[in-house]
Amino acid sequence: xxxxxxxxxxxxxxxxxxxxxxxxxxxxxxxxxxxxxxxxxxxxxxxxxxxxxxxxxxxxxxxxxxxxxxxxxxxxxxxxxxxxxxxxxxxxxxxxxxxxxxxxxxxxxxxxxxxxxxxxxxxxxxxxxxxxxxxxxxxxxxxxxxxxxxxxxxxxxxxxxxxxxxxxxxxxxxxxxxxxxxxxxxxxxxxxxxxxxxxxxxxxxxxxxxxxxxxxxxxxxxxxxxxxxxxxxxxxxxxxxxxxxxxxxxxxxxxxxxxxxxxxxxxxxxxxxxxxxxxxxxxxxxxxxxxxxxxxxxxxxxxxxxxxxxxxxxxxxxxxxxxxxxxxxxxxx
Amino acid sequence: xxxxxxxxxxxxxxxxxxxxxxxxxxxxxxxxxxxxxxxxxxxxxxxxxxxxxxxxxxxxxxxxxxxxxxxxxxxxxxxxxxxxxxxxxxxxxxxxxxxxxxxxxxxxxxxxxxxxxxxxxxxxxxxxxxxxxxxxxxxxxxxxxxxxxxxxxxxxxxxxxxxxxxxxxxxxxxxxxxxxxxxxxxxxxxxxxxxxxxxxxxxxxxxxxxxxxxxxxxxxxxxxxxxxxxxxxxxxxxxxxxxxxxxxxxxxxxxxxxxxxxxxxxxxxxxxxxxxxxxxxxxxxxxxxxxxxxxxxxxxxxxxxxx
Numbered sequence: 143x144x145x146x147x148x149x150x151x152x153x154x155x156x157x158x159x160x161x162x163x164x165x166x167x168x169x170x171x172x173x174x175x176x177x178x179x180x181x182x183x184x185x186x187x188x189x190x191x192x193x194x195x196x197x198x199x200x201x202x203x204x205x206x207x208x209x210x211x212x213x214x215x216x217x218x219x220x221x222x223x224x225x226x227x228x229x230x231x232x233x234x235x236x237x238x239x240x241x242x243x244x245x246x247x248x249x250x251x252x253x254x255x256x257x258x259x260x261x262x263x264x265x266x267x268x269x270x271x272x273x274x275x276x277x278x279x280x281x282x283x284x285x286x287x288x289x290x291x292x293x294x295x296x297x298x299x300x301x302x303x304x305x306x307x308x309x310x311x312x313x314x315x316x317x318x319x320x321x322x323x324x325x326x327x328x329x330x331x332x333x334x335x336x337x338x339x340x341x342x343x344x345x346x347x348x349x350x351x352x353x354x355x356x357x358x359x360x361x362x363x364x365x366x367x368x369x370x371x372x373x374x375x376x377x378x379x380x381x382x383x384x385x386x387x388x389x390x391x392x393x394x395x396x397x398x399x400x401x402x403x404x405x406x407x408x409x410x411x412x413x414x415x416x417x418x419x420x421x422x423x424x425x426x427x428x429x430x431x432x433x434x435x436x437x438x439x440x441x442x443x444x445x446x447x448x449x450x451x452x453x454x455x456x457x458x459x460x461x462x463x464x465x466x467x468x469x470x471x472x473x474x475x
Numbered sequence: 476x477x478x479x480x481x482x483x484x485x486x487x488x489x490x491x492x493x494x495x496x497x498x499x500x501x502x503x504x505x506x507x508x509x510x511x512x513x514x515x516x517x518x519x520x521x522x523x524x525x526x527x528x529x530x531x532x533x534x535x536x537x538x539x540x541x542x543x544x545x546x547x548x549x550x551x552x553x554x555x556x557x558x559x560x561x562x563x564x565x566x567x568x569x570x571x572x573x574x575x576x577x578x579x580x581x582x583x584x585x586x587x588x589x590x591x592x593x594x595x596x597x598x599x600x601x602x603x604x605x606x607x608x609x610x611x612x613x614x615x616x617x618x619x620x621x622x623x624x625x626x627x628x629x630x631x632x633x634x635x636x637x638x639x640x641x642x643x644x645x646x647x648x649x650x651x652x653x654x655x656x657x658x659x660x661x662x663x664x665x666x667x668x669x670x671x672x673x674x675x676x677x678x679x680x681x682x683x684x685x686x687x688x689x690x691x692x693x694x695x696x697x698x699x700x701x702x703x704x705x706x707x708x709x710x711x712x713x714x715x716x717x718x719x720x721x722x723x724x725x726x727x728x729x730x731x732x733x734x735x736x737x738x739x740x741x742x743x744x745x746x747x748x749x750x751x752x753x754x755x756x757x758x759x760x761x762x763x764x765x766x767x768x769x770x771x772x773x774x775x776x777x778x779x780x781x782x
Contacts, residue, residue: 207632280768293753339528
């Protein structure tokens with residue numbers, strides 16, 4: 143890996159140049175210590191000042207504002223008007239909102255496991271040192287970089303449209319469901335396919351984890367006569383469980399927030415922003431429609447807070463569950 | 476959530492020097508001779524699936540619009556270049572190059588902002604012991620998991636009140652205020668792994684933090700800075716939602732928005748042109764990838780986060 147390799151020689155060179163150390167630094171007198179501490183505090187906050195300004199202005203402040211908007215009727219032009227829980231009751235009573243929740247959950251529940259299984263499977267394949275390994279790793283990673291672009295979404299829409307490649311291939315097998323992007327029930331699977339296609343990013347993380355598994359464990363297991371499956375289940379999986387946890391957490395959180403691909407793949411202009419018969423109307427799409435097309439900023443804020451709560455709950459459940467299935471090596475946790 | 480929980484799995488990937496040549500599962504494969512063949516066949520199959528859309532778009536960009544969807548041939552029998560030449564006419568009276576210049580300005584502006592602001596913040600977290608550091612670090616990690624959509628509307632309202640809609644400020648300001656916690660985190664991890672002796676020696680020589688940051692830490696952090704710069708460029712180039720919300724005059728549009736405009740206005744009349752422009756829009760990202768793939772993959776492997 144480039145990073146450590148580059149700085150290791152630098153470390154040697156520089157430590158050779160530095161003064162020989164004369165034991166631990168002498169404890170300073172209390173007054174001097176206090177002065178130094180104050181200087182450190184000042185330096186710390188000086189260096190941190192861009193982040194602190196950003197945090198207050200662009201994160202904490204907006205979060206508070208958004209929480210307030212969630213309980214108001216706000217159309218951008220008139221001042222926000224307090225309406226209590228009306229936004230939430232409107233949401234729960236809105237079939238289109240419930241539909242968007244359903245579409246999103248389906249996308250998360252189907253897409254995330256498929257993507258992670260693909261990532262782990264290919265990582266296991268690539269973990270074997272063979273010729274071309276580095277090339278394949280790079281090539282498989284590439285979709286993760288371009289997958290979020292409008293270009294790929296356009297290509298996806300074309301490939302999955304009526305009479306295009308996917309449709310024709312299905313027909314070869316006698317399946318006649320037409321293109322996926324024109325079908326309200328199928329378009330979500332085109333989006334699932336798009337996210338699975340980007341399995342490269344979690345794959346790279348899995349690969350890094352697999353490289354950390356001590357070889358001796360496999361050798362010992364082999365001596366004991368454990369088969370491939372047993373070794374995978376009893377050695378590989380527990381050993382990479384922290385990495386698995388990390389990937390599950392990030393991919394799940396990420397899936398909840400899908401927007402661009404749903405908006406473009408499902409997109410026409412204006413009204414039917416998200417797919418035929420709202421087929422790809424994921425949560426954030428509906429949030430965008432309500433906030434920016436219908437100028438319902440209060441309602442959209444309420445929707446955003448529910449999304450935040452959902453993501454926080456999922457995160458909390460995952461962290462709670464990790465005691466049961468994530469094994470940190472001693473000293474690592 | 477507390478930071479150690481999150482950094483634990485990350486640290487696992489951090490010291491790659493400790494990497495063994497351990498290749499899980501290899502024993503089983505090695506015993507069977509066809510294993511090698513199976514490995515290559517499997518890898519090639521996956522490669523085919525991965526590359527298909529990319530090859531498809533290359534081939535389609537040389538087809539006549541009416542042949543793009545519906546014909547199964549990857550490449551046209553009689554390739555035409557008009558899809559590309561017609562891009563010279565622009566989209567809705569805006570030259571295609573305008574979109575590229577706009578995207579470039581935003582991407583380069585973002586890179587500069589991220590490099591400066593995130594490295595300063597990371598230095599404070601990694602190298603300065605100040606009161607409240609752990610609390611702020613936890614907050615910073617917390618923002619990593621925060622769905623952006625919660626900030627979308629209030630930020631829009633804020634920038635609207637400041638009359639900054641249809642400028643690049645809303646898209647750039649956050650980059651200069653280190654709001655991209657991922658890069659702060661990446662740099663903190665890297666700086667923490669730098670040998671302590673270096674800055675201790677520098678301090679004994681009377682160097683202040685500014686000097687240590689500039690002359691010692693930054694030069695040693697080059698790999699982390701390069702990784703951050705490339706990811707930032709690609710993210711800014713791909714960004715769709717930000718420009719969609721903040722920009723409303725076509726001459727300020729980025730490539731992503733230009734493409735979307737293409738989809739909405741000209742796709743029926745000039746489908747081939749849209750496909751050609753999709754491909755052209757990908758080229759900068761693909762070029763970055765080819766040039767820097769090692770930095771990108773290493774950055775991914777060490778800190779394990781989405782770009």
